[in-house]
Amino acid sequence: MKLLLQRSSVNLNNPDKEGRTPLWYATAAGFEGVVRPLLEQEGVDADCQTKAGRTPLQIAAQDGHEGIVKLLIERDDVNPNYQDDKGRTPLLSAAGSREGGVVKILLARESIDPNCPDSEGMAPLAWAALNGDEEVVGSLLQLKVVNPNWPSREGKTPLHWAALAGHEGVVKRLLARKDVDPNRPNNQDQRPLGCAVIKEREEVVRLLLEREDIDPNCPDFQGRTALWLAAAIGNERVVKMLLEWIDTSPNHPGNQHNEAFMCAAGFGRERVANLLLGHRDVNPNYSDDYDRSSLWHASVNGRVGVVKLLLGCGDIDPNRPNVNGRTPLVCAAAEGHEEVVKLFLEREDVDPNRPDVKGLTPLVCAALKKHVGIVKLFLEREDIRLDLGDKIDRTPLGCASTASAPMKRKRSTGGGSEGEQEKRVREEDEKEKVGGRDEEGSNEEGEEGVGSGGGLKDECMGNS
Numbered sequence: 001m002k003l004l005l006q007r008s009s010v011n012l013n014n015p016d017k018e019g020r021t022p023l024w025y026a027t028a029a030g031f032e033g034v035v036r037p038l039l040e041q042e043g044v045d046a047d048c049q050t051k052a053g054r055t056p057l058q059i060a061a062q063d064g065h066e067g068i069v070k071l072l073i074e075r076d077d078v079n080p081n082y083q084d085d086k087g088r089t090p091l092l093s094a095a096g097s098r099e100g101g102v103v104k105i106l107l108a109r110e111s112i113d114p115n116c117p118d119s120e121g122m123a124p125l126a127w128a129a130l131n132g133d134e135e136v137v138g139s140l141l142q143l144k145v146v147n148p149n150w151p152s153r154e155g156k157t158p159l160h161w162a163a164l165a166g167h168e169g170v171v172k173r174l175l176a177r178k179d180v181d182p183n184r185p186n187n188q189d190q191r192p193l194g195c196a197v198i199k200e201r202e203e204v205v206r207l208l209l210e211r212e213d214i215d216p217n218c219p220d221f222q223g224r225t226a227l228w229l230a231a232a233i234g235n236e237r238v239v240k241m242l243l244e245w246i247d248t249s250p251n252h253p254g255n256q257h258n259e260a261f262m263c264a265a266g267f268g269r270e271r272v273a274n275l276l277l278g279h280r281d282v283n284p285n286y287s288d289d290y291d292r293s294s295l296w297h298a299s300v301n302g303r304v305g306v307v308k309l310l311l312g313c314g315d316i317d318p319n320r321p322n323v324n325g326r327t328p329l330v331c332a333a334a335e336g337h338e339e340v341v342k343l344f345l346e347r348e349d350v351d352p353n354r355p356d357v358k359g360l361t362p363l364v365c366a367a368l369k370k371h372v373g374i375v376k377l378f379l380e381r382e383d384i385r386l387d388l389g390d391k392i393d394r395t396p397l398g399c400a401s402t403a404s405a406p407m408k409r410k411r412s413t414g415g416g417s418e419g420e421q422e423k424r425v426r427e428e429d430e431k432e433k434v435g436g437r438d439e440e441g442s443n444e445e446g447e448e449g450v451g452s453g454g455g456l457k458d459e460c461m462g463n464s
Contacts, residue, residue: 057069
């Protein structure tokens with residue numbers, strides 16, 4: 001190489017098709033003995049960029065070549081904050097690659113911007129927090145100019161990322177700084193505590209609850225608190241931690257316990273439901289804005305254990321309907337939850353003939369949905385009325401006939417009452433499906449129970 005450098009015809013900055021020069025290659029390989037003489041040559045471009053915008057300093061920082069970083073950072077013609085096509089600076093590249101030694105070298109320069117984010121809004125501290133790199137996090141937090149609450153494009157702060165990933169050591173370091181906001185929401189109003197609850201990071205939850213300024217009562221964009229989320233996940237230990245905090249809080253929210261209990265019932269979290277049921281603030285008959293009780297949610301989702309638990313409460317109302325007049329029994333029959341139907345029919349205080357606002361009885365719902373086992377359960381009872389029909393006079397027998405052969409109905413030859421009724425039945429079948437349709441055929445509010453969806457653990461994960 002010395003012989004080549006002595007020739008005046010050699011182009012030190014000659015790039016390949018990707019824009020990589022000899023200096024770039026030597027830097028990427030970590031050949032400090034080659035980089036040093038190249039940098040001593042007059043006319044060498046020490047800050048040359050590839051087509052992806054990567055400079056020698058960036059690649060040296062990313063790969064942890066500390067000696068080369070020191071050579072490059074001392075030059076006036078090298079921009080220490082240059083961003084590549086993804087917005088990554090040398091410092092961010094080093095932080096994201098867990099290169100703590102390089103991070104310290106770069107932070108020693110006053111010209112370094114420690115908060116400069118990439119194209120996703122992720123600052124060096126956020127990457128270090130996500131990676132669980134306590135050394136880099138510690139180095140960055142020593143600088144007062146570092147913003148510990150810098151949000152990404154998703155609104156997640158370093159504390160969000162550390163909580164999601166369960167990096168307890170990083171969480172401790174972040175919470176040690178008084179200017180870290182433990183209640184700062186992301187773009188979906190999700191707080192670090194809620195994210196830790198969803199991911200079941202129990203130690204992180206404990207650390208967050210130790211902060212005097214933490215507020216577990218802050219709801220996310222769907223109105224769900226940390227206690228609600230813990231009940232939905234079914235984590236009994238986290239529920240106990242949150243209950244202890246909330247019960248000693250001066251800002252005790254009125255319905256939080258009842259909403260969490262309703263959530264546990266809907267998701268079928270029997271142990272959590274049993275724990276909450278013994279709490280002084282839980283009312284087993286509490287209902288939501290659509291008059292749906294915890295028993296209603298458990299019944300519509302077929303949560304046998306929770307239904308049994310609730311029916312064992314002395315003051316439970318098993319016939320309490322929602323805004324559409326649908327009782328827990330109607331819902332269980334319509335959804336085909338045979339074991340739940342059995343539990344209701346064993347009780348003397350359950351009305352097996354009570355219809356909803358459209359006149360649909362539990363038996364009619366079961367017949368329309370072809371739930372043969374449930375139909376048999378009803379027919380075994382002497383108090384079941386077979387003459388009760390809905391608003392268009394569909395009786396259980398008529399519904400069973402319609403459901404069993406919907407495409408093979410005989411046409412009425414004379415246009416009499418039988419043909420007219422058949423036409424009305426067919427039209428109503430198209431518009432109104434038993435499990436929650438209004439007269440125009442759109443989804444009816446108040447019919448989907450809590451716990452009928454999925455994917456709760458993945459909804460706020462982002463890149464983690």
